[in-house]
Amino acid sequence: MWRGRAGALPAAIGALCRALPPGSRPAPETFRLAKFDRPEASLQIWRLLYSLLKQIHDGGWTELDTIGAQIRFVKSVLRYHGYGRPEFYQLPSDGSQGSRELLLAFSWLLIRISLLEQLLTVNRVKIGDEASVCTCEDNLSNSWKDRTETALEPCLKREVDVRYLQWLNGRLRFQWRSLHVDCQEQCKLLHKIHSYTSGCHMDQTIGHFSVTETDLIRQPDSYKQETVLDTLSEDANTFKSEDVCKEKNTLPNANLCCHIASNIIGEIDKLTKDLVTLHDGLHELVTCKKSAWYEKVKSRERILPDEREFCAAARTITEAVKLKLSDLKYHCAHKKNGMHGPYRLVFKDKRSASKKGFLSSVSKEPITNVVNATEVISKLQMEEAILKRELKRLQEECRHKLDVIAEGLVGVICIPPMKR
Amino acid sequence: MLAAGRARRLVSILSQALEDCAEQKKKLEDNLTLCRALLGDWKVQTPESPKPENGPKSDQESEPSPKELEELELLNRALERALRVRKSTLRNPSEALGEGKKAAEKKPATSAVRKQQAPLSKESVPNTIKVTSACKKAVSSKKLSAYMLKAPYRTDPVKAPTSQSSRAPKVAGKGSTKGAALQQARKTVPAASVSQQEFSAAAEPSGSPRSPLQQSSSSFGGSASAKNSIAVILQGVEPENDCPGSLAESPVTRSHTAGDIPVGSTMARTFTLQGKGSSLKLPRPYRKAYSRNSRQWEKCHLCQSSSATAAARSRFLERMQSTFCSSAPAFSPAEIEEGVMVLRDARSLLSQYMEAETTGYPIWEKEYECLLTLEGLQDTASQCLHKLQLLRAAAESQMVVYPADCAHKTGTSPADCAPLRGRRCGDTGVLATPLLFYSSCQELRDMATLKLQVVMLRQQIDIQKVLIAELLPILESRLPCGDSPSPLYRAIYTQLCEGGERFPVLMNDELPD
Numbered sequence: 001m002w003r004g005r006a007g008a009l010p011a012a013i014g015a016l017c018r019a020l021p022p023g024s025r026p027a028p029e030t031f032r033l034a035k036f037d038r039p040e041a042s043l044q045i046w047r048l049l050y051s052l053l054k055q056i057h058d059g060g061w062t063e064l065d066t067i068g069a070q071i072r073f074v075k076s077v078l079r080y081h082g083y084g085r086p087e088f089y090q091l092p093s094d095g096s097q098g099s100r101e102l103l104l105a106f107s108w109l110l111i112r113i114s115l116l117e118q119l120l121t122v123n124r125v126k127i128g129d130e131a132s133v134c135t136c137e138d139n140l141s142n143s144w145k146d147r148t149e150t151a152l153e154p155c156l157k158r159e160v161d162v163r164y165l166q167w168l169n170g171r172l173r174f175q176w177r178s179l180h181v182d183c184q185e186q187c188k189l190l191h192k193i194h195s196y197t198s199g200c201h202m203d204q205t206i207g208h209f210s211v212t213e214t215d216l217i218r219q220p221d222s223y224k225q226e227t228v229l230d231t232l233s234e235d236a237n238t239f240k241s242e243d244v245c246k247e248k249n250t251l252p253n254a255n256l257c258c259h260i261a262s263n264i265i266g267e268i269d270k271l272t273k274d275l276v277t278l279h280d281g282l283h284e285l286v287t288c289k290k291s292a293w294y295e296k297v298k299s300r301e302r303i304l305p306d307e308r309e310f311c312a313a314a315r316t317i318t319e320a321v322k323l324k325l326s327d328l329k330y331h332c333a334h335k336k337n338g339m340h341g342p343y344r345l346v347f348k349d350k351r352s353a354s355k356k357g358f359l360s361s362v363s364k365e366p367i368t369n370v371v372n373a374t375e376v377i378s379k380l381q382m383e384e385a386i387l388k389r390e391l392k393r394l395q396e397e398c399r400h401k402l403d404v405i406a407e408g409l410v411g412v413i414c415i416p417p418m419k420r
Numbered sequence: 421m422l423a424a425g426r427a428r429r430l431v432s433i434l435s436q437a438l439e440d441c442a443e444q445k446k447k448l449e450d451n452l453t454l455c456r457a458l459l460g461d462w463k464v465q466t467p468e469s470p471k472p473e474n475g476p477k478s479d480q481e482s483e484p485s486p487k488e489l490e491e492l493e494l495l496n497r498a499l500e501r502a503l504r505v506r507k508s509t510l511r512n513p514s515e516a517l518g519e520g521k522k523a524a525e526k527k528p529a530t531s532a533v534r535k536q537q538a539p540l541s542k543e544s545v546p547n548t549i550k551v552t553s554a555c556k557k558a559v560s561s562k563k564l565s566a567y568m569l570k571a572p573y574r575t576d577p578v579k580a581p582t583s584q585s586s587r588a589p590k591v592a593g594k595g596s597t598k599g600a601a602l603q604q605a606r607k608t609v610p611a612a613s614v615s616q617q618e619f620s621a622a623a624e625p626s627g628s629p630r631s632p633l634q635q636s637s638s639s640f641g642g643s644a645s646a647k648n649s650i651a652v653i654l655q656g657v658e659p660e661n662d663c664p665g666s667l668a669e670s671p672v673t674r675s676h677t678a679g680d681i682p683v684g685s686t687m688a689r690t691f692t693l694q695g696k697g698s699s700l701k702l703p704r705p706y707r708k709a710y711s712r713n714s715r716q717w718e719k720c721h722l723c724q725s726s727s728a729t730a731a732a733r734s735r736f737l738e739r740m741q742s743t744f745c746s747s748a749p750a751f752s753p754a755e756i757e758e759g760v761m762v763l764r765d766a767r768s769l770l771s772q773y774m775e776a777e778t779t780g781y782p783i784w785e786k787e788y789e790c791l792l793t794l795e796g797l798q799d800t801a802s803q804c805l806h807k808l809q810l811l812r813a814a815a816e817s818q819m820v821v822y823p824a825d826c827a828h829k830t831g832t833s834p835a836d837c838a839p840l841r842g843r844r845c846g847d848t849g850v851l852a853t854p855l856l857f858y859s860s861c862q863e864l865r866d867m868a869t870l871k872l873q874v875v876m877l878r879q880q881i882d883i884q885k886v887l888i889a890e891l892l893p894i895l896e897s898r899l900p901c902g903d904s905p906s907p908l909y910r911a912i913y914t915q916l917c918e919g920g921e922r923f924p925v926l927m928n929d930e931l932p933d
Contacts, residue, residue: 082752084744108740111733124853127710131856133871160427162891162911168434169883169920175441176876182448183868189455191861192694196459200700202707203714205855209700211451214458217700264756265819268812271760275767275805282774282798289791296784317789325796328773332766332800333807335758343856350859369854373863376856380870386768387877394884398892398916405895405909412906413929414913417922 019116021123024051034099042091042099043067049074049106056118068093078105081113121341128344129190129210133376194347206346343371427890430883437879461692751814759811766804773797880919887916 013028020026026048033041050070057077071093078088088105091098109115190211198208209217399416406414702710723729751759777794781787858864891912895905906926914923 080753082754085740086745104740107736111737128853131867133856133867160431162908162915165427165430165434166911166915166920168431168438169915172434172437172441173920175438175445176872179441179445179448180869180872182445182452183872184865186448186452186455187864187868188861189452189459191864193455193458196694197700200702202702202710209702211455211458213702213706214700215454216706217702218458218462264753264760265812265815267760268756268808268815271764271767272805272808272812275763275801275808278767278771278774279798279801279805282770282794282801285774285778286791286794286798289787289794292780293787293791296787300784313785314788317785318792321789321792321796324793325800328769328797329800329803331769332804333762335762342853344853345864346855346857348857348859371854371856373856373858373867377863377867377870380867380874383874384870384877387874387881391877391881391884394881394888395917395919398884398888401892402895402909402913402917409905409909411929412909413927414909415925415927416913417918417924 016116019120020048020052021055021119024048024055031103034103037098037100039097039099042097042102043095045099045102045106046071046074046095049102049109052115052119053077053109055122056113056115067095071095078109081109083108083112126342127210127212128206128346129194129212130342131345132342133371133379134341190345191347194345195349198347198349206344208347210344343369430886430890433883433886437883459692459694749814749817751811753815753818756811756815756818759807763804763808763811766800770797770801770804884916891916 010028013031017025017028017031024047026044030041030044030048034045046067047070050073053074071091075089083105085101085104088098088101091101193211193214194208197214201207201209201213403414403416406412701707773793774797777790777797779790781790858867895909895912910924910926914920
């Protein structure tokens with residue numbers, strides 16, 4: 001038990017409360033009450049959990065106002081993250097009891113999903129010029145897909161003219177073009193601001209102001225004097241480990257998890273199909289190469305080097321291949337350490353970099369990731385090439401199918417446009 | 421009417437895409453306005469200076485044609501060349517004043533200094549590009565004339581000095597600001613606005629004809645390294661026009677020393693980022709907060725990575741885990757989704773490797789290596805498949821376990837589920853904001869272009885798939901119908917196969933009787 005750390009605990013809890021975002025800050029007293037399983041604390045902790053989890057999960061869409069709905073939301077999020085205490089799920093949906101259970105759940109969340117860190121990331125004041133280099137498909141297109149599927153127009157009773165579709169498409173292309181122009185414009189302006197203010201920032205690794213900082217100087221009054229700080233220097237051992245009873249009850253109720261599960265099963269099936277095709281393709285290639293290899297070996301048996309040399313050479317090759325593939329195997333099994341989330345754009349002129357050297361930034365242990373635009377560009381180029389190929393492939397397929405249809409058209413010859 | 425079925429999904433997808441685009445554009449425009457404001461005047465105290473910047477221009481939709489962009493490129497290059505020449509003749513960059521004096525010398529009468537000014541609009545203005553120039557040296561003007569841009573750019577028929585306020589509407593384009601040519605720094609032409617002061621002030625006494633495009637060669641900065649000096653030159657050159665109204669500024673802008681904080685200067689009428697950006701200082705509270713912030717991030721990082729903490733955490737998690745239901749599925753939904761993401765990446769990685777190994781090699785060593793690699797790939801692929809099966813089983817058990825509640829849909833909808841696809845993308849371990857270094861404007865632009873391209877391509881692929889699903893069946897089912905499907909065929913062909921850009925040609929195949 002933690003009796004020896006009695007003094008540190010209240011301070012830690014106080015720090016924890018301060019570290020939570022201002023909108024959802026509980027009183028430290030709540031935690032104390034919860035420890036003794038007082039019913040009055042449970043409602044507050046439910047509310048706390050709801051507001052915190054909503055911030056993390058996409059800012060929430062609809063505001064659930066009844067406590068029952070909020071409790072359901074919290075339960076489903078916890079199930080999503082794999083929390084398995086049956087007592088928690090059996091808590092009543094009017095929030096009248098179970099504050100100790102809730103406290104356990106809260107502590108579990110704090111550790112398991114780094115709740116505080118995520119909250120910080122969500123709530124931090126953005127002072128830099130943000131740029132995101134993440135090209136996660138999930139991030140970009142899924143939300144879009146979800147919205148289009150849920151917002152299907154129910155009122156399209158008439159038939160749609162194909163020219164309307166063409167028009168929409170054309171408008172979309174135009175919008176993209178003008179977006180591109182605006183984007184380029186912004187890059188130029190950003191670059192200007194960065195270079196005009198270079199040398200002014202007190203942080204040497206950054207060296208220049210961002211748009212927000214410059215604006216701060218220009219109009220200091222329009223920025224509230226909010227803290228830009230985080231009060232996160234908590235004692236890590238705020239978590240109490242209670243003696244918990246090891247009941248193995250029936251599984252808890254679920255409301256929403258089945259929706260998620262069905263979505264993911266669909267995706268898994270798609271991916272399985274892809275992987276199976278890939279696997280089969282590889283299998284074919286392997287068999288084919290193997291037979292070619294055996295042919296080669298047979299035909300060259302006379303002129304091959306003697307056996308020992310051959311074996312030695314083969315062994316080195318095997319080692320080399322193993323090395324090459326070990327990297328691949330690692331990446332296939334682990335989460336890609338990609339570049340996610342927002343980055344702060346920093347202009348680092350090559351000349352100034354070589355002049356100053358990176359002494360100032362190297363001296364202390366790096367606590368941030370640093371990424372160079374060149375890496376991002378090459379990654380994006382690869383991504384772009386892949387996507388272009390995919391699009392071309394789809395278009396080719398269509399072309400074939402339409403050619404077939406064209407042959408069926410009576411009295412009409414179709415001449416496709418010239419290939420570029 | 422070329423009916424194309426209900427095509428509901430298609431219409432909704434396209435409309436959604438349009439909305440998203442418009443949203444992004446709006447955000448970008450807000451940011452752009454802020455940036456432009458920052459690059460322009462900060463303190464415009466003269467009451468007469470008009471502030472028309474965002475007014476009449478914001479509603480004009482304009483897009484530079486490629487031809488315009490090309491010519492702008494030419495312009496920029498020419499000006500850079502001129503600047504290089506100019507720079508080589510300058511000895512001391514801080515003698516911007518000297519330059520001004522030189523100008524005064526060469527043209528004995530300061531009043532003879534030509535003040536040709538015309539507002540320069542941003543490159544987004546399709547039709548008019550006008551450049552102001554304030555530096556008038558005989559030498560420079562000779563060089564300048566060589567670089568006058570020709571025909572495509574309409575000249576601004578601005579004559580009367582009183583038309584300064586009316587000049588604003590002439591400068592079309594979103595939020596573009598008038599700029600002295602000086603402000604068209606570096607390779608790019610967008611107008612960062614500059615003191616409308618100087619502009620308006622200089623406009624008054626000018627009776628000299630305005631030539632359409634005259635640029636001061638010295639007004640274009642060429643490289644980042646000399647930016648301060650350039651800025652000084654630019655500033656120094658600016659108030660060349662010794663017209664009475666602008667005299668006030670000239671000493672100010674000329675007294676450009678590092679450490680000048682514009683606020684304190686009583687004579688400061690204008691402040692531009694370009695001129696004095698390098699002397700700015702963030703307000704004290706901010707600086708204090710910032711350093712406190714970074715110190716706390718460091719402390720936090722230390723805290724997080726201490727081993728005692730890690731041990732305590734894992735102990736706690738283990739104890740909690742032991743109280744969980746043992747019959748729960750092996751993977752939580754979050755883990756399943758993460759696993760699927762990993763395997764998706766694995767698949768693309770594998771196919772990349774596979775493509776690299778499809779060629780045959782003449783040397784037996786290479787061939788052997790290729791064979792072994794392929795075998796390894798196959799092995800990995802089967803491992804991935806196996807993992808995928810496990811994940812699927814876990815997902816199914818999630819479903820199976822709670823079937824009763826799946827039927828209970830009151831109050832819950834798919835929309836409630838969607839929020840759970842929260843911030844999965846992202847490394848929750850990293851604390852402080854990571855930094856992205858770029859070393860040139862071109863890099864930044866390339867990066868932005870590529871990002872947009874990737875998003876657009878993804879969208880196009882999705883749209884293409886929906887098009888295939890919805891439009892192809894129409895053609896396939898209409899064949900038996902009697903009336904000529906040619907226009908429909910043509911339209912659908914264009915959309916599906918050419919991205920809506922080019923059309924096939926359909927000819928009637930009728931033999932003459």
